Amino acid sequence: MNPNKIKALLKRELTDIFRDKKTMCMMVLLPLLLYPLMIVGMTLLLSAITQSQEETTYQVAFADLGQEREQTLTDLLEKDGDTFSYQISAEAFAADKTIEQALKDGDYDAVLSYEETQKDPYRIYYLEAKDDSGIAASALKELLEDYNKQLQKQKVQQLGLDADEILNPIRYEEVNYSSTEQTMGNMLGDIVPMLVIISIMMGAIYPAIDVTAGEKERGTLETLLTLPVTNFELIMSKFLAVSVIACVSAILNIVSMGAAFGFMFSYMMEGMGSVTINYATFLPAILFTLLVMVFFALFVTAVSLCICIFAKSFKEANNYITPMMLVFMFGSLVTMVPNIELTEVTAAIPIVNISLMIVQLFSFSYNYALFGIVLLSNIVYSLLAVLILGKIYNSEAVLFSEGMSSLKLFTPRSEMQKGQIPGIGDVIVLICVELLLIFYVGTAAQLKMGFYGTVVVQLLILVFPLLYLWYLKADFKKVLSLQMPKVLHVLAALLVWIGGFSLMCILAVLLTRVFPESTQSMADTMAEYVKQPFWVLVLVMAVMPAVGEELMFRGFIFGTLKRRWRTLPAMLVTAAIFGIYHMSLSKFFTTALLGFMLVYVVEKTGSIFCSMLMHFCNNLVSVIVMKYSDEASHAVPILTKSSYALSDYLLLIGVACVGIGLGWFLLEKKGRKKQ
Amino acid sequence: MITVENLTKKFTRTVQPDAAESGQAKQKKKQTKKEEFYAVDHISFSVTQGEIVGILGPNGAGKTTLLRMLGTLMEPTEGRVILTDEAGEQMTDPVRIKQNIGYLSGNTKLYHRLSTREMLRMLGEIYGMSKEAVENRIEEIIQVLDMGAFIDNRIEKLSTGQTQRASIARCLIHSPAIYIFDEPTLGLDILSSDAIVTFMKQQKEAGKTVLYSTHYLEEAQFLCDRIIMIDQGKIMIEGSPAEIMEQTQTGSLREAFGRLYMGR
Numbered sequence: 001m002n003p004n005k006i007k008a009l010l011k012r013e014l015t016d017i018f019r020d021k022k023t024m025c026m027m028v029l030l031p032l033l034l035y036p037l038m039i040v041g042m043t044l045l046l047s048a049i050t051q052s053q054e055e056t057t058y059q060v061a062f063a064d065l066g067q068e069r070e071q072t073l074t075d076l077l078e079k080d081g082d083t084f085s086y087q088i089s090a091e092a093f094a095a096d097k098t099i100e101q102a103l104k105d106g107d108y109d110a111v112l113s114y115e116e117t118q119k120d121p122y123r124i125y126y127l128e129a130k131d132d133s134g135i136a137a138s139a140l141k142e143l144l145e146d147y148n149k150q151l152q153k154q155k156v157q158q159l160g161l162d163a164d165e166i167l168n169p170i171r172y173e174e175v176n177y178s179s180t181e182q183t184m185g186n187m188l189g190d191i192v193p194m195l196v197i198i199s200i201m202m203g204a205i206y207p208a209i210d211v212t213a214g215e216k217e218r219g220t221l222e223t224l225l226t227l228p229v230t231n232f233e234l235i236m237s238k239f240l241a242v243s244v245i246a247c248v249s250a251i252l253n254i255v256s257m258g259a260a261f262g263f264m265f266s267y268m269m270e271g272m273g274s275v276t277i278n279y280a281t282f283l284p285a286i287l288f289t290l291l292v293m294v295f296f297a298l299f300v301t302a303v304s305l306c307i308c309i310f311a312k313s314f315k316e317a318n319n320y321i322t323p324m325m326l327v328f329m330f331g332s333l334v335t336m337v338p339n340i341e342l343t344e345v346t347a348a349i350p351i352v353n354i355s356l357m358i359v360q361l362f363s364f365s366y367n368y369a370l371f372g373i374v375l376l377s378n379i380v381y382s383l384l385a386v387l388i389l390g391k392i393y394n395s396e397a398v399l400f401s402e403g404m405s406s407l408k409l410f411t412p413r414s415e416m417q418k419g420q421i422p423g424i425g426d427v428i429v430l431i432c433v434e435l436l437l438i439f440y441v442g443t444a445a446q447l448k449m450g451f452y453g454t455v456v457v458q459l460l461i462l463v464f465p466l467l468y469l470w471y472l473k474a475d476f477k478k479v480l481s482l483q484m485p486k487v488l489h490v491l492a493a494l495l496v497w498i499g500g501f502s503l504m505c506i507l508a509v510l511l512t513r514v515f516p517e518s519t520q521s522m523a524d525t526m527a528e529y530v531k532q533p534f535w536v537l538v539l540v541m542a543v544m545p546a547v548g549e550e551l552m553f554r555g556f557i558f559g560t561l562k563r564r565w566r567t568l569p570a571m572l573v574t575a576a577i578f579g580i581y582h583m584s585l586s587k588f589f590t591t592a593l594l595g596f597m598l599v600y601v602v603e604k605t606g607s608i609f610c611s612m613l614m615h616f617c618n619n620l621v622s623v624i625v626m627k628y629s630d631e632a633s634h635a636v637p638i639l640t641k642s643s644y645a646l647s648d649y650l651l652l653i654g655v656a657c658v659g660i661g662l663g664w665f666l667l668e669k670k671g672r673k674k675q
Numbered sequence: 676m677i678t679v680e681n682l683t684k685k686f687t688r689t690v691q692p693d694a695a696e697s698g699q700a701k702q703k704k705k706q707t708k709k710e711e712f713y714a715v716d717h718i719s720f721s722v723t724q725g726e727i728v729g730i731l732g733p734n735g736a737g738k739t740t741l742l743r744m745l746g747t748l749m750e751p752t753e754g755r756v757i758l759t760d761e762a763g764e765q766m767t768d769p770v771r772i773k774q775n776i777g778y779l780s781g782n783t784k785l786y787h788r789l790s791t792r793e794m795l796r797m798l799g800e801i802y803g804m805s806k807e808a809v810e811n812r813i814e815e816i817i818q819v820l821d822m823g824a825f826i827d828n829r830i831e832k833l834s835t836g837q838t839q840r841a842s843i844a845r846c847l848i849h850s851p852a853i854y855i856f857d858e859p860t861l862g863l864d865i866l867s868s869d870a871i872v873t874f875m876k877q878q879k880e881a882g883k884t885v886l887y888s889t890h891y892l893e894e895a896q897f898l899c900d901r902i903i904m905i906d907q908g909k910i911m912i913e914g915s916p917a918e919i920m921e922q923t924q925t926g927s928l929r930e931a932f933g934r935l936y937m938g939r
Contacts (some may be wrong), residue, residue: 004800004803007800008800008801009801010795011795012786012789015788015789015793016786016789019788019789020788218784219783219784220783220785220786222748222780222782223783223784223786223845225748226746226748226773226776226783226800227773227801227802228769228770228771228773228774228801229770341774384703
């Protein structure tokens with residue numbers, strides 16, 4: 001790697017981008033002019049409107065109120081009129097047309113009448129579609145409220161009682177210990193993450209398209225390839241150029257929005273009088289946010305470059321990038337979901353971690369360990385993305401031709417080959433969409449329907465991959481390994497499972513030392529499940545996951561990966577995705593272990609039914625232990641113990657060796673003979 | 676000198692089954708197949724210093740792929756490209772080879788938003804030249820290509836002929852020993868293509884090596900020291916224009932070309 005070459009390339013990329021008027025408009029003009037104009041303009045406009053509404057006197061009429069009521073109300077208006085939100089001037093209804101007509105002709109803004117025969121004799125006539133009329137009507141409501149209070153007071157006093165004591169027996173005052181800064185921080189925490197994420201995306205996407213697809217479209221890519229530079233130097237210069245632009249644009253955005261919002265707040269505060277805000281309290285939060293933005297900009301840049309690089313033209317790149325934008329926006333919405341906080345787990349989820357960290361910053365709680373995880377994970381993800389980028393940029397298929405082949409989804413359906421195998425891109429889309437579906441639809445279903453929400457989640461896992469495969473016209477039998485297993489293979493699968501299950505028990509017990517809280521939190525959710533009848537539990541928690549999750553992980557994902565990569569990486573990645581998908585750090589290792597055994601058996605037997613059987617057995621044991629925990633701990637105590645004696649370890653290791661050993665022997669030896 | 680050993684490039688392409696076959700296949704499934712094919716099929720040759728070598732062949736013969744591999748823009752599936760410099764040192768590393776090659780094709784467009792001078796400065800920096808050397812070289816190039824009038828204009832503002840000269844300037848900046856041109860005169864008017872032909876002659880006289888592909892057989896006949904005709908990734912015939920005409924018993928390269936490709 002030669003820094004001088006990268007510098008020269010970077011200089012060229014930056015000059016090119018800075019001279020591009022479209023990019024500059026998006027980057028500079030938009031944030032520096034549009035946001036302030038919009039926000040300042042809106043603030044001024046709104047306040048002007050409010051002011052004019054406050055200053056306007058609305059014309060109302062009293063119709064058929066009777067002498068006495070009319071007099072009282074007019075007096076009230078004169079006496080208390082200043083305390084109302086709006087000024088009204090009242091006169092007797094004098095037009096020689098109907099009230100409706102008078103309102104429509106604009107003679108009055110609203111009319112108050114008294115109709116003795118009605119149950120609610122006072123009536124306010126107005127036109128909701130007219131702003132002035134609506135305001136006049138609400139002013140009349142205030143007037144009637146006032147009148148109401150006056151009458152109540154009079155009547156109570158006539159009875160010789162203390163009016164205040166009767167009418168307002170409960171008097172209170174609010175005491176707010178939150179400082180204005182904290183309140184403001186809370187508000188900012190809601191909006192800033194989304195603004196940051198969107199502004200960084202806006203800043204990164206356009207140049208990312210420009211330096212990849214744009215370069216191809218303008219025909220300068222081949223020129224670039226004639227230069228004596230390595231692909232890594234090329235990609236680094238592009239990565240740095242886009243990152244710089246993304247950072248600059250994001251900072252411009254934030255500064256200009258900050259200034260605009262500051263203006264808005266101070267304008268609003270002026271009306272409130274004595275409140276002062278110490279803006280200095282926000283300084284650490286703002287500085288940290290800027291730091292986080294830089295790291296996040298690197299991540300966004302790398303990801304969008306990875307996507308855009310497949311496109312041949314601007315238009316195509318735009319199509320590819322839209323799903324990414326949607327995913328990012330969904331990620332930033334996480335701040336709106338109550339009860340999600342920055343933890344060790346959420347701090348490692350991209351996008352979500354940035355959003356939650358900014359929320360924390362603005363609520364002035366600084367957990368540096370978690371911030372460290374957020375920053376570190378963003379660096380790691382960016383590095384990963386850059387490495388992938390380097391790999392892709394080496395591939396001639398991407399540089400010289402046909403656009404995206406790893407994502408079959410975007411080919412017109414009529415051009416899809418029957419019986420094709422999905423691409424890596426399809427696997428990524430599948431995982432992202434499934435996670436989003438489970439996160440939003442699944443969580444909502446579980447909140448609404450409790451136990452049966454789990455059914456919804458399981459159905460999502462089952463149906464979506466199948467629909468996807470159907471849309472791709474893929475070869476179901478091949479991708480999903482739908483093949484009847486041999487009896488011997490079934491036996492081997494069961495043996496492997498028994499051995500693997502023992503290993504999982506050991507691992508789980510060892511892990512409870514590292515993550516002590518995990519078993520406790522499980523117990524709460526279990527309570528509701530235990531109430532269900534046994535067969536329902538078996539169906540929902542053993543049969544459905546065994547079918548759905550196997551079709552998705554060992555079917556779609558592994559079936560695709562093993563045809564695109566070598567077998568071992570495909571197996572490891574499938575197992576890891578299976579572990580990650582359970583969204584719990586404490587469960588990751590055990591599920592990944594299970595995932596590996598399942599994928600191993602599918603690879604060796606070529607039949608998904610073997611892994612379904614294993615998965616079913618595995619979940620069945622959990623269901624039995626959950627439903628009949630007392631009986632189970634009595635019959636097979638090792639299942640429910642939370643710590644093992646040495647003899648337990650030895651027993652489990654023994655079972656594991658025998659089970660896995662025998663299973664392995666059957667699969668390897670018999671499998672080879674078959675070939 | 677540039678030597679090519681067993682150079683091979685394999686691509687996959689989608690094949691539509693032909694009409695008769697698909698008629699039968701329709702009952703089963705209408706299917707397209709992917710198959711591998713050799714764009715360049717185990718080609719070996721070498722070009723010595725001061726030679727102009729023309730690569731000829733019909734569309735799809737593998738000319739562009741061959742030249743891209745020669746320019747190390749593309750990695751060969753098999754075989755290698757060896758460049759030997761004047762001191763006799765052999766190099767196979769793409770970055771080092773590129774340092775000694777000026778590559779020009781219809782697809783090597785220029786950055787529109789830079790001026791020619793800015794572009795040349797940027798390139799000089801990447802080729803590792805000193806600032807002074809770059810400035811001197813730019814002045815030389817301005818003289819040779821008569822670019823004084825538009826060197827500081829943005830490239831997007833230049834005419835086709837001027838752009839072509841700027842492209843040539845791009846290949847010249849680092850004074851490479853070898854030029855690889857992929858159909859350099861394609862689509863140019865007579866004046867511009869004459870300028871390129873003259874340029875290639877001048878370079879030959881200056882002791883540089885030129886390898887280029889073209890469809891203009893008359894141009895190749897009087898310009899090239901040697902012709903390599905390829906088809907379906909393989910060399911069909913190789914030799915000086917006179918040798919080729921003699922072997923095929925024809926009076927011109929055009930006739931020879933016609934005879935070779937009709938009779939295949």
